Amino acid sequence: MDCGLRCFVHKDSKTIVTVPDTVNNPDSDSEYWDESNDEIESNFDSYIEIEKMDTNESFRLMTNFIETVGDSRQKNRFEEALNKPKPFRNFKFEIDQSGPFRQQWFDFKRRQMIEWVKGQVNVNNL
16 A cells, blocks of 8 residues: 555455556556456455555654654654654655664554554454
């Protein structure tokens, strides 16, 4: 989902099928995904689409990460990034410049995305 893909979970087999999000990424090479696209189109009712985090949830994810940062100087830099215009761009810049905190962010984000998906699967009784 973070890479511009739409993700679907089969209701019975629990298998995951991904296809490009051609609405938000019209330049994606969807021809490489013909088999997956055909599967989703042919059996749409057999799948649940996992929704991406909206902007508010993504922002909350960043603020939750900042709460885990023990280095007060780095924590302040992250907080300042979120308080400026274009907080997502500023946060990404600060993460990319933050040394070991960059990997901590990716690890944190991965764990939170897994929980996000599990929450959607549970809500849809899969």
